[in-house]
Amino acid sequence: MAHDLNDLDQALEAAHLPALCAAMVHLTGDTGWLRVEWTPEYTPLSRGETGIAEHEQANIRTEARAVIAAFLAGDRKLPPTPPAEVVRRMMSFVAGAEIPDNYADFLMDELALSGTSTKDPQFEQPKLKAAARKLRVLVIGAGMSGLLTGIRLTQAGVAFEIVEKNADVGGTWLENTYPGCRVDSSNHMYSYSFEPNHHWPQHFSTQPVLLDYFRGVADRYDLRKAIRFETTVTGMVWDEARALWRVTLKGRDGRSETVEANAVITAVGQLNRPRLPDIEGRETFEGPAFHSAEWRHDVDLAGKRVAVVGTGASAFQFVPEIAGQVASLKVFQRTPPWCFPVPHYHEDVPPGFNWLLEHVPYYDKWYRFWMFWMVTDGLLPAVTADPGWNGPSTAVGQANAEFREMIAEAVAMQAPDRPDLIAKIIPTYPVGGKRSLLDNGVWVATLKQPNVELITETITKITPCGLVTADGVAHEVDVIIYGTGFHASRFLWPMAIKGRGGADLHDTWGGDARAYLGMTTPGFPNLFMIYGPNTNIVVNGSIIFFSECSVRYIVGALKLMAEEGVRALEPRADVVEAFNTRVDAANALMAWGAPQVTSWYKNEHGRVSQNWPFALVDYWRATLAPNPDDFVLTRAPEPVA
Numbered sequence: 001m002a003h004d005l006n007d008l009d010q011a012l013e014a015a016h017l018p019a020l021c022a023a024m025v026h027l028t029g030d031t032g033w034l035r036v037e038w039t040p041e042y043t044p045l046s047r048g049e050t051g052i053a054e055h056e057q058a059n060i061r062t063e064a065r066a067v068i069a070a071f072l073a074g075d076r077k078l079p080p081t082p083p084a085e086v087v088r089r090m091m092s093f094v095a096g097a098e099i100p101d102n103y104a105d106f107l108m109d110e111l112a113l114s115g116t117s118t119k120d121p122q123f124e125q126p127k128l129k130a131a132a133r134k135l136r137v138l139v140i141g142a143g144m145s146g147l148l149t150g151i152r153l154t155q156a157g158v159a160f161e162i163v164e165k166n167a168d169v170g171g172t173w174l175e176n177t178y179p180g181c182r183v184d185s186s187n188h189m190y191s192y193s194f195e196p197n198h199h200w201p202q203h204f205s206t207q208p209v210l211l212d213y214f215r216g217v218a219d220r221y222d223l224r225k226a227i228r229f230e231t232t233v234t235g236m237v238w239d240e241a242r243a244l245w246r247v248t249l250k251g252r253d254g255r256s257e258t259v260e261a262n263a264v265i266t267a268v269g270q271l272n273r274p275r276l277p278d279i280e281g282r283e284t285f286e287g288p289a290f291h292s293a294e295w296r297h298d299v300d301l302a303g304k305r306v307a308v309v310g311t312g313a314s315a316f317q318f319v320p321e322i323a324g325q326v327a328s329l330k331v332f333q334r335t336p337p338w339c340f341p342v343p344h345y346h347e348d349v350p351p352g353f354n355w356l357l358e359h360v361p362y363y364d365k366w367y368r369f370w371m372f373w374m375v376t377d378g379l380l381p382a383v384t385a386d387p388g389w390n391g392p393s394t395a396v397g398q399a400n401a402e403f404r405e406m407i408a409e410a411v412a413m414q415a416p417d418r419p420d421l422i423a424k425i426i427p428t429y430p431v432g433g434k435r436s437l438l439d440n441g442v443w444v445a446t447l448k449q450p451n452v453e454l455i456t457e458t459i460t461k462i463t464p465c466g467l468v469t470a471d472g473v474a475h476e477v478d479v480i481i482y483g484t485g486f487h488a489s490r491f492l493w494p495m496a497i498k499g500r501g502g503a504d505l506h507d508t509w510g511g512d513a514r515a516y517l518g519m520t521t522p523g524f525p526n527l528f529m530i531y532g533p534n535t536n537i538v539v540n541g542s543i544i545f546f547s548e549c550s551v552r553y554i555v556g557a558l559k560l561m562a563e564e565g566v567r568a569l570e571p572r573a574d575v576v577e578a579f580n581t582r583v584d585a586a587n588a589l590m591a592w593g594a595p596q597v598t599s600w601y602k603n604e605h606g607r608v609s610q611n612w613p614f615a616l617v618d619y620w621r622a623t624l625a626p627n628p629d630d631f632v633l634t635r636a637p638e639p640v641a
Helices: 001-012 016-030 054-073 084-095 101-111 124-132 142-154 207-220 313-320 353-359 364-373 398-412 419-425 442-447 506-510 545-564 573-587 616-622
Strands: 135-140 159-165 232-240 242-249 256-261 264-268 289-291 305-311 328-332 340-341 438-441 450-454 459-463 466-471 475-477 479-482 497-500 528-529 565-570 629-637
Touching: 001 054, 001 353, 016 054, 016 084, 016 364, 084 101, 084 364, 101 364, 101 616, 124 545, 135 142, 135 242, 135 256, 142 159, 142 207, 142 545, 242 264, 264 305, 264 545, 305 313, 305 466, 313 328, 313 442, 328 466, 340 398, 353 364, 398 419, 419 442, 419 450, 438 442, 442 450, 545 565, 545 616, 545 629, 565 573
Parallel strands: 135 159, 135 264, 232 497, 264 528, 289 479, 305 328, 305 479, 328 450, 340 438
Antiparallel strands: 232 242, 242 256, 459 466, 466 475, 565 629
16 A cells, blocks of 8 residues: 555646546535645646646645545545536636537546447347448558457447458558657547556557557457458449448458458548659668658668658658768758647656556547547637738738747747748748647757758759759759658548449549548448548547547447448538538638648649548537438338238
């Protein structure tokens, strides 16, 4: 017991005190923990400073220590779960602001105090269970979304198989092994809501740790037995007469096989096909050259002259890792990223922090709730355009301009002695226009190193010896590393997908992918996408949240098919058109939709095909369950008497 109390003292020092107070309500049944003087007033862009007076913080820790020690020493029985109106008070207390009425049911569902939520499959009725067992579903991809789908289909009792092009699970966390690779959403939120990990070593963990998490989930749910590894989908054809998909697979031995499925769920992500720049002479370079997503661990960079093309999310992480190894590092930048100050980006979780998550009931739920609320929609107004804005093109509205000033000041403070560098790394486009990155000062510190040079001149060609820029300078290097992103807007490419009447999906889209709620497309029945068009998020939430909502909706569609005897389900064209009209209008009013902004969020037609422009609550509500009226339903013929 003494060991527990020693751990407790460490934990209380690291505790998020508003979440701790909420947990104490569960342990004591006493709402006196929700005191006015203990109510937080958070500092924007901080690591969660609560604004609670120091002496009150000490009081919270002292009182909580006594309660937790008594709980651990006793029978560990808890009072009844607080009633809904008390939970509402607790939510507002932890959030440090009154929770709007239209968010209450959404956040209550995310909080999931009972251990269940709307995301759990509801297939209890015997007749429904029997009908569900007759379905056969093929899932493409065994990354974060594919594993999630497998778990939910298992819970629903629906037969499925997952095909995965790699030799293991993990998706992006298996493929991206470049130095410094890590998540840029806090780990305590970048995890399945039903599978918390109380042992994250850092706030933003590295690729090996994340891969271990997803491997562990696959093992706990015994998913590997349902996965065909080293298998790719080369094409699929809708069989109209039999109302099923005929899917051609290519196995590890190179042989092709056709399998059949009532429904296909794609879980292949948006950022999984590396894109190399279209630069004259790229193939002529005589040294090692590779994309960061296909890192060459056999190439020793020590003492080499290295060029990095691109300053996006991957380069932002690997450049500081390799700068100390190489003889010289030339970083070629087209446009700089916006960098949000996150001082603890590389920090370990404090001693005792995870102990509190593991041993104090409900603390983990309230801590995750706080993190979820802080990134729910709070930054959306700062990246939303003011209609009729006539200010500078560096912003899209007054709030965006003020946000820009705050971030730019934080960046400039890192190099007051290098105005030449600051001029290169503060963007001229609005904050939110492109993917923003998390900054703890390491990026700027790296660019200031004597062996590192940031080059903003355009690359005009690549030669056998290096790169040539528009100013005529030849940059001789030994190695070129491309941090140039992915073919994000080529959804489901390069799979050949033929729907009703032999229509080709990619021809139908014509480079401008559209889907209803990012999941379904007219003319392609029983084909569901996770992380499809317009489901990427920029400044709010976690992509795991979106995937959980999408999978809930897709499993709901399978339930509808089983309940109603539906053979084929596809969205009505007018519903899809109306949805995309709303999405396009809303995206036009966001920083990433501004005409002066170019990014991977926009496709070849200039349309924002990646991003969700609304609040998270809107996607949660829209995906609670499919509305049969939104779909064309083809039912099985009635049996002849």
